[in-house]
Structures are given as structure tokens and as C-alpha cells.
Amino acid sequence: MFGKNKCRYTQDLKIIYLISLLSIVFILVPPFSETPLRIPFALILIFFVPGYAFISAMFPGNREISGIERFTLSVGFSIVIMVFDGFLISLTVWKFRPNSITFSLVLLTFIFGIIAYLARKRLPVEEQFSFSYKDFIRSLTEPETCNDDMKEGEICYDETVEDKRFAARNRKKISSMRKPSRDKSKPALQTSEKLSPEITKTLIIAMVLSIIVAGSMFAYAKATREKETFTTLYILGPDGKAENYPENFSTSDPIQIIAGIENFEYAKENYTLEITLDDTTVNTIEITLDHEEKWEEELTITPAKSKQGKQKLELALYKEDSEGRAYRTVHLWVNQVLSTEPVTTKEHEVIDFVEIINPSMESEDGWEFTTTNDTIGTGYYLNESGIYASQAYVINASYEGIIDQYATHTLEQIIYSEESADVILSCYLKDTYTKGTEDKDETQSKRIVFNRELVWIDGVNGDEGWQHIEVPVQLQEGNNTLSFILLQGRLQQLYPVEMIIDEVTFIPESALSPYIKEDNTVEFELPDSKILALPKTSNSKFVVEWNGTDSGSGIYYYDIQYSTDGTTWKNWITKTTMTSAEFEGEQGTTYYFRSIAVDNALNKEIADSNPDSSTTIDSSAPEIELDITPNPATETTYLTVESNKELSEVTCIVTPQNFGSAETIILDTEDYITWSSKYTIDVQDTFDIEVIATDYSNNTAYTFGTLYTDESLEELTITVIPEKTSEDAELRISASTALEKEPTVTIIDRYGYVIETTYESKDDDEYIYSIEIDDDTHDGVARIIAKAKTVNDEQLYEEDTFVIDREEPEIESYSPEDGETISTGTYTITASYTDDRTGIDKTLLVLKVNGVDVTSDTEIGYSSLFYLANDLLDGENTVELTVVDQAGNSIKEEWTFYVS
Numbered sequence: 001m002f003g004k005n006k007c008r009y010t011q012d013l014k015i016i017y018l019i020s021l022l023s024i025v026f027i028l029v030p031p032f033s034e035t036p037l038r039i040p041f042a043l044i045l046i047f048f049v050p051g052y053a054f055i056s057a058m059f060p061g062n063r064e065i066s067g068i069e070r071f072t073l074s075v076g077f078s079i080v081i082m083v084f085d086g087f088l089i090s091l092t093v094w095k096f097r098p099n100s101i102t103f104s105l106v107l108l109t110f111i112f113g114i115i116a117y118l119a120r121k122r123l124p125v126e127e128q129f130s131f132s133y134k135d136f137i138r139s140l141t142e143p144e145t146c147n148d149d150m151k152e153g154e155i156c157y158d159e160t161v162e163d164k165r166f167a168a169r170n171r172k173k174i175s176s177m178r179k180p181s182r183d184k185s186k187p188a189l190q191t192s193e194k195l196s197p198e199i200t201k202t203l204i205i206a207m208v209l210s211i212i213v214a215g216s217m218f219a220y221a222k223a224t225r226e227k228e229t230f231t232t233l234y235i236l237g238p239d240g241k242a243e244n245y246p247e248n249f250s251t252s253d254p255i256q257i258i259a260g261i262e263n264f265e266y267a268k269e270n271y272t273l274e275i276t277l278d279d280t281t282v283n284t285i286e287i288t289l290d291h292e293e294k295w296e297e298e299l300t301i302t303p304a305k306s307k308q309g310k311q312k313l314e315l316a317l318y319k320e321d322s323e324g325r326a327y328r329t330v331h332l333w334v335n336q337v338l339s340t341e342p343v344t345t346k347e348h349e350v351i352d353f354v355e356i357i358n359p360s361m362e363s364e365d366g367w368e369f370t371t372t373n374d375t376i377g378t379g380y381y382l383n384e385s386g387i388y389a390s391q392a393y394v395i396n397a398s399y400e401g402i403i404d405q406y407a408t409h410t411l412e413q414i415i416y417s418e419e420s421a422d423v424i425l426s427c428y429l430k431d432t433y434t435k436g437t438e439d440k441d442e443t444q445s446k447r448i449v450f451n452r453e454l455v456w457i458d459g460v461n462g463d464e465g466w467q468h469i470e471v472p473v474q475l476q477e478g479n480n481t482l483s484f485i486l487l488q489g490r491l492q493q494l495y496p497v498e499m500i501i502d503e504v505t506f507i508p509e510s511a512l513s514p515y516i517k518e519d520n521t522v523e524f525e526l527p528d529s530k531i532l533a534l535p536k537t538s539n540s541k542f543v544v545e546w547n548g549t550d551s552g553s554g555i556y557y558y559d560i561q562y563s564t565d566g567t568t569w570k571n572w573i574t575k576t577t578m579t580s581a582e583f584e585g586e587q588g589t590t591y592y593f594r595s596i597a598v599d600n601a602l603n604k605e606i607a608d609s610n611p612d613s614s615t616t617i618d619s620s621a622p623e624i625e626l627d628i629t630p631n632p633a634t635e636t637t638y639l640t641v642e643s644n645k646e647l648s649e650v651t652c653i654v655t656p657q658n659f660g661s662a663e664t665i666i667l668d669t670e671d672y673i674t675w676s677s678k679y680t681i682d683v684q685d686t687f688d689i690e691v692i693a694t695d696y697s698n699n700t701a702y703t704f705g706t707l708y709t710d711e712s713l714e715e716l717t718i719t720v721i722p723e724k725t726s727e728d729a730e731l732r733i734s735a736s737t738a739l740e741k742e743p744t745v746t747i748i749d750r751y752g753y754v755i756e757t758t759y760e761s762k763d764d765d766e767y768i769y770s771i772e773i774d775d776d777t778h779d780g781v782a783r784i785i786a787k788a789k790t791v792n793d794e795q796l797y798e799e800d801t802f803v804i805d806r807e808e809p810e811i812e813s814y815s816p817e818d819g820e821t822i823s824t825g826t827y828t829i830t831a832s833y834t835d836d837r838t839g840i841d842k843t844l845l846v847l848k849v850n851g852v853d854v855t856s857d858t859e860i861g862y863s864s865l866f867y868l869a870n871d872l873l874d875g876e877n878t879v880e881l882t883v884v885d886q887a888g889n890s891i892k893e894e895w896t897f898y899v900s
Contacts, residue, residue: 007120009130013056013113016049020106023049027102050085050105051078053112060119062129081108097243231269232262233317233328238298248335254302255334259315261296263289272318274326277301278311303336310335337518351506354417354475356482359504361392369395370410377409377486385500387428387466388606392502395486397444400496407488411501415482417475424512425450425473427504428466429458429484433497436461443492446499447485451476456520460497468522468603470513475506515553515601525552527605529597531560531612535696536646538615540587545580546595546612553600563592566611587812588832588864590616618697620834620863622647625703626691632708632715636680639667641691641703644839644862646672651692654707656685684709686797704783706799716743716786716798720771724803724838726887731757731769733786735796742767743788743796749804750780779804779837805837805887814881818895827872827899832864835885844884850877872899 023045026037052074059065065073085104086096094100120128236258237244246255263269273285282302287295301313314331318324357366361381369379376399386392395409429446436442442459449455450473458467486499515523529548548555560573562583572593573581585591592611598604623644630637641650650669655662660683667675675693687707694700708715719732733743742762747755756772781801788796814831816822829849833840842860846853847867858867865881876896884890 005121005123005125005128007117008125008128009120010117013053013117016053016109017113019044019049020109024102024106028099045102045105046082047078048074049078050081050109050112051075053109053116054078054081056116056129057112057119060116060129061123061127063127081105095243098241099243229265229267231265231271231317231319231328232260233315233330234260235315235330235332236260236296245332246334248337249301249303250337254300255313256298256300257313257332258296258298260294261287261289261317262294263291266291270320274316274318275299275301276312276314276316277303301334351421351423351508353419353421354415354423354480354506356415356504356506357413360390361386361502361504362390367393367411367413370412371408372405373403373407375399376403376407376488379409379411382500386502388604390502392500395484395499395501397486397488397494397498398496399488399494402493403488403490406490409486409488409499411484413482415480417477417480419475420477421475422509423473423475423506424470424509425455425482425504426468426470426507427484428468428502430466430500431460431464431497432500433460433495434463435495438462438464443489443494444497445487447483447487449481449483449485451480458519460499466524468513468524468601469520470507470516470522471520472509513601522603523552523599523601524603525550525599526603527555527597527599529555529558529595529605531593531595534593534613534615535648536616537618537696538585539697539699540617540619541582541584542615543580544583544593547579548595548597548605550597550599550603552603556598556600556602559596559598561594561596561607563594563611564589566592566614567609569594569607585617587617587619587834590614618645618695618863619699620839621699621836622693622695622701623839623862624650624691624693624701626689626705628689628705628707631706633681634684634709636678637707638676639665639679639689640674640676641667641693643673643675643693643695643701645695647675647693648672648696649694650675652677652679653690653692654679655688655690656683657688658685659683660685679707681707681709688799702781704781704799704801708797716788716796718784718786718798718800720784720800720802722888724805724885724887725773726804726806726889728773729771729802731771731784732766733769733788733798734766735788735790736765737794738765738791739796740789740791740793743786745769746785747771747782748785749778749782751778753778755782773804773806777804779806803838803887805835805885805889807836808889808891809833809835809840809883809885811881811883811891811893814879814893814895816897819897821898821900823900827869829867829869829879830864831881831893833883834863835889838886841884841886844882844890846880846882848880851880874899 023041026032026041054077055070055073085108086101089100089104090096236242238256240258249255259273261271268290271287271289273287274281275283289295310333312331313334314329316326317328319327364381371377377397379393379395381391382394383391385394393411395411397409431446438461439459440461442461444460445457446460447454447457448471455473456469456471484501488494513522527548527550529546532545546558546560548558557575557577559571561569562572563569592614594608594612596605596607625642627640628637639652650667652665652667653662654665665677665679667677669675689705689707691703692700715736717734721730731745742759745757747757749755753776755777758770760768760770782804784800786798790796811831811833840862842862845855845860847855847858847865849869850873854867858865876898878894878896880894882890882892
């Protein structure tokens with residue numbers, strides 16, 4: 001595409017590349033940019049280099065233009081390229097700056113240079129551009145010649161002069177029109193058609209000389225003119241250059257600029273520099289400078305008060321004799337935003353010098369409603385309409401249609417302040433109109449006016465929901481007027497709308513939310529949180545977990561509350577970032593939990609009256625029974641465990657006595673009371689079965705059994721009287737066939753201690769033994785192993801268990817408490833109790849009130865009772881409670897309380 005010829009001459013392109021790179025160094029890179037070489041390199045880059053590269057790309061050969069034309073066009077096109085490049089750069093984010101214009105001109109130079117190189121390669125080597133200083137000078141003094149091979153009919157002014165390298169060899173010749181062969185005469189030369197080469201060169205040389213003469217005259221005029229007296233005032237960016245000026249600032253993030261003054265008055269001058277922001281004087285500086293003395297200083301500009309929007313930062317310079325008029329002024333437009341950081345330097349950290357009457361709209365005083373059209377606008381307090389389902393004030397404009405005049409409906413209060421201060425007005429607003437598009441074709445608007453100044457406005461179109469507004473205002477000492485206005489336009493379609501106002505207050509500037517938006521509204525997406533599900537019952541210590549979500553600013557902290565009745569709530573953990581903690585409760589008590597989240601924008605979750613989760617404290621061990629059916633079995637049997645309360649897990653460990661290893665079976669359930677599993681017998685053996693049952697409070701109970709695989713029908717039957725005992729017991733063993741002698745009996749407690757057993761007598765096929773419970777015997781489940789031999793020499797084996805319990809049950813709590821005084825009327829008597837082994841025997845529990853047995857009217861459970869007392873005596877009342885466990889151990893508690 002670009003030809004296979006070798007490029008004959010590239011030295012000129014290399015030189016302009018080198019000059020371009022050196023221009024970057026001497027124009028932009030310190031300390032080279034501070035040397036005098038910066039000016040010549042800048043001039044060469046602007047007035048020659050890009051134009052030369054462009055002309056090289058446009059005219060790659062040595063026949064299109066002469067050397068002087070190439071030079072002249074290079075200067076002219078450099079100026080054109082500079083102008084258009086500067087214009088385009090000014091439209092971009094880089095603006096017209098030294099950096100941007102330098103890099104862009106160098107980039108264009110490189111692009112044109114590459115195009116020039118490729119264009120030269122397309123031409124034959126002898127026609128490519130090359131440069132010689134001697135030929136260049138000679139081309140300025142000698143006339144051009146025509147080519148020897150010029151076609152017939154072309155006009156040439158001198159066909160005898162030797163060809164010169166830098167003559168315009170392919171300059172366009174005027175060809176004669178084709179004539180009939182009889183007319184071959186050359187046309188007459190017309191001077192109006194083309195100037196001679198000598199005249200062209202003479203004019204070009206005259207132009208260059210004119211430029212030199214004009215420049216000399218300008219220099220002479222410059223040197224001989226009278227000296228001008230003046231003073232310069234300027235603003236530089238933070239880096240000391242006329243660029244990167246700050247745009248945004250706030251009370252916590254001031255801006256830095258560099259102000260400069262230079263005295264060229266040829267005398268010592270006294271200056272006053274006045275700095276104003278938004279027509280408010282920020283600072284005044286007195287400066288004295290000698291002639292050609294320069295003053296520069298970095299200035300920090302901090303706004304005097306919180307305000308949003310563009311503001312004019314102006315520097316005005318006054319001379320001593322300027323008679324109050326500014327001698328020089330410069331300014332910047334800066335945009336003040338609300339600070340999102342705590343303002344630690346503010347005087348007022350607590351707003352206690354001003355009071356709003358009825359700020360939460362919970363009463364009906366303090367505020368006054370007025371309207372310009374009472375036929376379409378009303379105002380009133382309304383319950384359950386506020387931000388937290390409380391009372392709020394409602395401005396109701398119920399009219400639909402077009403009105404002739406503007407209508408304003410205003411809620412207003414005159415607020416007294418003991419001092420002047422810059423504060424933040426915080427409030428919540430909501431409108432009920434949800435149609436339309438926000439900020440488009442608005443005919444009605446919500447407004448806040450403070451001391452006759454409009455501080456906030458928003459249309460009603462769109463569904464904004466509740467808007468949390470925080471806007472800076474300036475309290476003045478004395479009376480201040482705060483107005484909430486619903487404005488309806490004239491000659492425009494109006495629709496019914498309500499404007500709801502709630503929670504109006506003043507807060508210090510340091511409390512301004514970091515999540516405020518440009519329209520002075522704070523992010524208002526309420527967080528959501530919950531307590532994770534708890535088991536129905538728990539031990540006295542258990543872990544409570546919670547989590548939450550917030551689509552806006554994120555969760556800041558949680559407040560965790562609990563209740564013992566589901567209605568009265570108490571704080572457990574406040575302002576925590578944790579998501580779990582351990583709670584400790586009392587036996588028999590049900591605890592309810594809920595969480596309330598607060599997000600980083602300080603939006604608080606609305607508390608739910610219903611709990612998130614609940615659990616009941618139960619530390620008593622479950623009571624379980626194991627049933628093995630059939631037993632003995634040959635192939636399969638079913639293991640069934642019954643409990644007196646719901647269980648979370650039941651496990652059976654089946655261990656063969658002779659063959660194989662232990663096997664663990666997890667039982668299944670449908671109601672969490674009855675658990676069962678099918679067991680398949682692989683080897684004929686006798687199996688010991690241990691049951692481990694765990695309830696939701698993590699209380700554990702154990703029981704044992706034996707599975708036989710003997711296929712004979714002969715068996716032993718074991719009976720312990722009683723099955724749960726606190727003292728000596730009787731053991732009876734009966735056989736289904738005649739025995740050779742009484743069975744051998746071994747009884748061990750839960751720690752393996754052998755309990756003494758004595759054979760007493762025989763009654764038919766029943767053998768009677770006595771079991772002696774001594775001080776060395778351990779309470780708990782004891783195991784009975786009976787072995788016998790039939791008269792047919794057949795071995796019989798049987799196992800069973802019974803429970804030893806010599807510990808009394810415990811009455812843990814009761815209500816009313818001993819010595820407590822209660823009010824007259826119906827009252828409930830409650831008590832909770834527990835037993836660590838055999839469990840409570842409900843049938844033996846006795847409750848007496850003032851000596852009267854009220855057991856039959858009492859609701860009795862395994863761990864607590866409940867009695868509704870209707871006829872209590874004024875004064876002293878006595879309660880007597882007797883609790884008996886299933887092993888016969890009992891405890892009696894008596895206490896008194898008083899009725900006033």
C-alpha cells in the first residue's frame with residue numbers, strides 16, 4: 001500500500017521529532033521549564049514544527065513546491081494548526097492549558113511525520129524530497145527551468161536553463177488545446193495567465209524582508225515608548241499554575257488558592273487585598289511592595305456558614321490612592337456543598353438555646369394553620385400517620401381541577417431563640433400524590449420557609465415516600481418564623497394531595513448526616529432486622545442470634561429487647577454491632593425477643609409489637625421409656641422410645657455381647673414425643689441397647705434394654721417393686737418353664753457398683769429376692785441381669801432396669817414471693833419445681849391456700865403449676881406446697897404473702 005521504495009531522506013523528520021521532544025522537556029519539566037530556553041522552544045513548536053510536518057505529508061516529493069514555499073507554508077499552517085488545536089482542546093476536560101496544548105501539538109507532529117514518511121516511500125527515489133543548504137540558497141537566486149522532456153504543446157518560459165533540484169519541476173503547465181494538424185504554432189504567451197518564476201521569488205523574498213522590517217520597527221517602538229505603570233493581580237491553583245482551580249468546598253473542607261500581586265508602578269505602593277465570598281468579607285490583608293516586587297501567598301478559604309450552591313469568590317485590590325474603588329479584581333465561581341464530616345470547631349454542639357413547641361406533633365398546640373383558600377385546603381392532626389406510626393400534622397388539599405389564583409396552605413410556628421447561630425433544620429415530610437414524573441410539569445410543591453427565606457422546595461410528582469430533610473438555616477436572636485407550605489399553581493390542573501409533617505427539630509452542624517443528597521434529603525430506606533428462630537425450649541443459658549439488611553447506607557447498630565409476657569419490652573443489648581450473644585434465663589420462664597436496627601443514616605426500624613422469636617427455659621431431664629417389639633426376635637424388631645416432652649434427638653447404641661461391634665441408630669419421629677426405628681438382626685446374639693435422648697434445652701436422659709435372638713419360647717420375666725425407689729426394693733423373677741434352681745441375679749448401679757441381692761423365697765414359678773440399697777449405691781438407672789437353667793438344661797437370660805432416686809425434688813421459685821404484698825383482686829399463684837432422676841409424680845402433688853386443699857383446681861405440669869386465686873384474704877395468706885417425685889421423695893414449702 002505504501003510502496004516498497006526506500007525513503008531517501010528522513011533527517012528533517014528526525015530533527016522535528018527531536019525538537020518536539022525537547023519542547024516537552026523545556027516547556028513542562030522543571031527545572032528545565034524555568035530556563036530561558038523555554039521561550040524559543042515554545043515559539044518553534046507553535047510557529048514551525050507542526051506546520052512543517054503537515055506540509056511534508058502533503059508534499060512528499062521534490063517537484064511540487066520549492067524550498068522557500070515549503071518554509072513559508074510551514075509557518076502559515078503551524079499557526080492554523082495551533083488555532084484549531086487550541087479550540088478543540090478547550091472543549092475537552094483538559095481545557096486550554098500548557099500541558100494539553102504542548103502534548104497535542106507534539107502528537108500531531110508525530111502523526112504528520114509518520115504520514116510524510118509513508119508518503120515519500122510511495123514515490124520513486126529520484127522524486128522524493130531531499131534537502132541541501134546550497135541548493136536552497138541557489139533556488140532563491142537562480143531562475144527556474146523547464147524539463148527537457150516537456151510534452152509538445154506545453155508552455156515554458158526558458159527551455160535552455162539547467163534543471164535545478166529545488167525548482168518547482170512539476171509546477172502545472174498550461175497545455176494548449178488540441179488543434180487540427182494544420183495548426184501547430186505555439187500559442188502566444190499571456191502575462192495575465194502566469195507570473196514568471198523570478199517575479200514569484202522576488203515577491204516571496206520581499207514578504208520575508210517585510211516581516212523582518214516590521215519586527216524591527218515593533219522592537220524599536222517597544223524600546224522607545226514611555227514606560228507603562230500598572231499592578232497585576234492574579235489567582236493560581238494549589239500547584240502554582242493557572243489551572244486545576246478548586247471547584248467544591250464546605251465548612252469542613254476549605255479550598256486553597258494562591259493569590260499574587262506584582263508591582264510595576266515604578267514606585268513603592270501600599271495595597272489592601274480584600275477577599276469576599278458570596279458578598280461576605282472573609283479576610284483583609286495589608287501589603288506593601290517596591291517596584292517589580294512580587295507577593296504570593298497561599299490562602300485558605302472557609303465558608304462562614306453552611307450553604308449549598310455556586311458562590312462568587314472575589315479578590316479586590318485597593319491602592320492607597322484609589323479612593324475606595326477597587327483598582328484590580330479577579331474572581332472564581334466555587335460550589336459549596338454540605339459537609340459530610342463532623343465539624344469540631346463549631347461553637348454549638350447542643351442546641352439548648354431554642355425550643356420548638358410540639359416538635360413531634362404528639363399534642364395539638366404550638367403550630368398554627370392558615371390558608372388562602374379555605375374551600376380547598378384544611379389542616380389537622382392525625383393519629384398513626386407519622387413517621388413512626390405516631391401522630392403527625394396533615395395539610396389536606398382535596399380539590400381537583402383548575403383555580404384562578406395561587407393557593408398556599410401553611411403550617412407555621414414562631415420560635416424564640418436566645419442567641420444567633422448557624423444550625424441544621426431537620427424534619428420529615430411526605431406527600432400522598434404518587435403519579436406523574438418528578439421535576440416535570442409540577443403544578444403543586446412542598447416548601448420550607450425560614451425567616452421569609454425559601455430554604456427547601458420539592459414538587460409532589462412521583463412516589464418519594466417519607467423525605468428526611470436536613471437544611472442549613474441561620475437562627476437569629478429573638479423570634480424566628482418557620483413555615484411549611486403546600487403551594488398550588490394557578491390556571492393549572494390540580495390533583496388532591498396531602499402534605500404530612502412530623503419530627504421537626506434543630507440539630508448542630510456537626511450532626512449533619514454523611515448521607516445527605518444534593519436536594520438536602522437524607523437517605524431514608526428503613527432497615528429490617530429479626531431474631532433468628534429459637535428452639536421451643538432452651539437451657540438456662542442459650543445463644544440468641546440476629547441479622548439485618550439495609551438497601552441504603554447499611555446497618556449501623558442493633559437494639560435487642562426481650563420480654564417475659566410478649567407485651568412489656570426491656571432492653572437487653574443496645575447499640576451493638578454484634579450478631580449473637582448468650583442469654584441467661586430462669587427455669588420455667590418463657591422469653592420473647594425482638595431486634596430494632598438503625599442504619600448509618602440514623603434511620604430507625606419501626607419496632608414490631610410481635611416478637612421475632614421465643615423460647616422457654618427448661619432444665620429438667622426428659623423421662624423416656626424403651627420398647628423393643630418383638631423381643632426375642634429372629635430377623636427384625638422395632639425400637640420405640642416414648643418421652644414426656646419433645647425431644648430434639650434420640651440415638652440408640654446397639655452392642656452385641658458376643659459377635660461384632662457396636663452400631664449407632666438414629667431414631668425418627670413425627671411428633672417429637674414418640675421416636676422409633678426398625679432394626680435388622682444380622683447375627684444370632686444377645687444385644688445390649690443404650691438409649692440417649694436430648695431435648696431442646698440440651699438436657700439428656702438415658703435408658704437401657706436387651707434384645708434377644710433366642711428362638712425358644714422359654715423366658716424369664718423380671719419385676720421390680722417399685723420400679724422407681726428411694727429405698728430397699730423387692731425383685732420377682734418368673735419363668736415360663738421349670739427351672740433347675742433359682743436364677744442367678746446380678747444388679748449393678750450406673751457406676752458398676754454391685755448392689756447386694758438376697759434370695760428370699762419361691763412362690764409357684766416366681767422367685768423372690770430383696771434388693772438392699774446402701775450408702776455406697778449410686779442413684780440413677782440400675783441394671784438387673786438374671787440367668788437360669790431349665791430342667792432341660794436350656795440356658796435362659798434376661799435383663800431389666802429400675803431407677804434409684806434418693807434426692808428430694810426442688811422447688812425453684814414461686815409467686816407471689818414470701819412476704820410480698822399484692823393488690824386486692826384475682827391473682828395467680830405459680831411455682832416451678834424439678835427433679836433430677838425420676839421426675840415429678842403429678843398425682844401426689846398437693847397445694848393448699850390458707851389451709852384449704854386447692855390441688856384439684858390447680859393446673860399441674862411436670863415442672864410448674866398455675867392456680868387462679870379468687871378469694872384471697874385481706875392481710876396475711878399462707879401457701880403450702882408439697883412436691884413428690886416418682887421415687888417417693890418429697891419436699892414441702894410454706895410461705896406467706898399479703899393482700900392490701
